[in-house]
Amino acid sequence: DIVMTQSPDSLAVSLGERATIICKSSQSVLYSPNNKNYLAWYQQKPGQPPKLLISWASTRESGVPDRFSGSGSGTDFTLTISSLQAEDVAVYFCQQYYSTPLTFGQGTRLEIK
Amino acid sequence: QVQLQESGPGLVKPSQTLSLTCTVTGGSIFNDGHYWSWIRQHPGKGLEWIGFIYYSGTTEYNPPLESRVTISVDMSKNQFFLNVRSVTAADTAVYYCARGREQQPSDYFDYWGQGKLVTVSS
Numbered sequence: 433d434i435v436m437t438q439s440p441d442s443l444a445v446s447l448g449e450r451a452t453i454i455c456k457s458s459q460s461v462l463y464s465p466n467n468k469n470y471l472a473w474y475q476q477k478p479g480q481p482p483k484l485l486i487s488w489a490s491t492r493e494s495g496v497p498d499r500f501s502g503s504g505s506g507t508d509f510t511l512t513i514s515s516l517q518a519e520d521v522a523v524y525f526c527q528q529y530y531s532t533p534l535t536f537g538q539g540t541r542l543e544i545k
Numbered sequence: 546q547v548q549l550q551e552s553g554p555g556l557v558k559p560s561q562t563l564s565l566t567c568t569v570t571g572g573s574i575f576n577d578g579h580y581w582s583w584i585r586q587h588p589g590k591g592l593e594w595i596g597f598i599y600y601s602g603t604t605e606y607n608p609p610l611e612s613r614v615t616i617s618v619d620m621s622k623n624q625f626f627l628n629v630r631s632v633t634a635a636d637t638a639v640y641y642c643a644r645g646r647e648q649q650p651s652d653y654f655d656y657w658g659q660g661k662l663v664t665v666s667s
Contacts, residue, residue: 472653481641481657482592493655525592529651533607534582534594 434458434528438537444545451513453540455526460506463530470530473502473511475522476539482525486511518544547572549642551661557636558667563629565661567642568622575600575620580645580652583616583627585638586660593638597650598625605650632665639663 435458445451461470469489474482484493486502489509499514513520521544526537553565567581574581583595596606598616606614610629618625629636639660645652 470651474654481643481660482654483657484646484653484655487646487653527592527653529653532594532605532651534651536592536594538591 433533434461434531434535436526436528436535436537438524438526438540440540441538442541442543444543445513445516446545447518448515449545451516451520451542453511453524453526453542455504455509455511455537457507457509457528457530461528461530462506469505469509470528471502471504471509472527472529473500474525474527475520476525477522485524513542516542516544547644547656549644549656549658551640551642551658553661553663555662555664557632557663557665559633559665560631563627563632563636563640563663563665565627565640565642565663566624567626567658568624569644570623572644573620574618574623574625578648580648580650581618581625582643582645582652582654584641584643584654586641587635587638595627595629595640597645599650634665637663637665 437456439454471489473486476482490502523539548570550568557563580597582597598604613630615628641660642658643654644656646655
């Protein structure tokens with residue numbers, strides 16, 4: 433199984449400041465034949481299901497604000513929120529879909545400082 | 546707009562079978578070519594993929610759960626189902642059904658149900 437590890441477990445950032453969440457996979461999720469990273473990011477607010485933010489490591493979902501961006505390749509990935517807004521308070525998860533069993537990171541709780 | 550909705554008992558006794566239904570609207574399990582998954586989230590914890598089903602009946606399960614889990618589909622009702630046998634307190638979780646976006650077995654999820662909290666307790 434591919435183990436996904438996020439850091440930090442929790443993060444407090446001031447409004448308007450940058451938030452950075454790291455996700456590392458225990459093996460590469462880059463598929464060489466198409467040069468795509470099989471990595472997604474989700475946002476989960478209390479009492480709600482996860483919401484897809486980013487797929488293919490860096491492709492933002494339609495309707496997701498452009499302050500959210502994803503980067504990285506291979507085993508190391510980053511979700512960046514360029515200017516934190518109050519509505520961004522949530523738990524963020526990464527997920528690999530390179531192979532089954534599909535696996536998620538443990539989550540990073542993002543709060544306002 | 547595709548929507549998914551979980552339904553079923555919210556309380557199951559230990560050693561019994563947990564049974565949930567996911568009803569899909571706004572899209573067809575049969576026509577769309579997507580894989581349909583069950584995912585669970587233990588209270589205050591992360592997400593665990595349980596398994597998926599394809600309209601053909603093809604299934605794949607997460608190995609730790611494989612011996613106790615069955616996912617099935619009823620295309621006439623546009624529903625798919627989850628059965629977890631011999632439950633214990635460790636199966637207490639919010640259970641989500643979700644759709645894979647890219648029509649491939651290993652996939653990410655673009656539509657999710659609201660989730661169903663299932664508590665295992667006597």
